[in-house]
Amino acid sequence: MPAIRNELVYTIEEVAEASGISTQTLSLYEKKGLILSHRSSQNQRMYSEIELAKVKDIQKMIDEMGMSLSGICHHLANIPCWKIRREVSVDHTKCPVYFNRSKPCWAMNKKCLHHKTSCRDCQVYLESINISCRKDTICFEIDDMLMAIKS
16 A cells, blocks of 8 residues: 655645545535645645645544544544654653643644654654554553652
């Protein structure tokens, strides 16, 4: 299976047609922080294969698993980014989004401590494709949070 590319090649209309949902629904997914887009020089939303795959996964979570958009946001917000990055030297409790689990980290509009590139290129965003099937990465780190609160 070829690798999924992160090149911005699709318009909102193309993603809507390929995924079978409306452009309004795609805009809602973007507003909720489930997907990220980029604006072209003509101010047109552009997406990559990453977003197309994410949209299909979101639809799967809604249709097959009965999840709501709020539930999906919560699900994605609990991705333990420090485990995906395998960074043991970084104190993830100092991250400005660590204690706010209402949205995925890439939708928080705060600078992450862990990456120096845009959220679209962040390993956590890129690896959140098919997250509905990756139970190994979805685990809320209650012990870590409790320890951080106590200290």
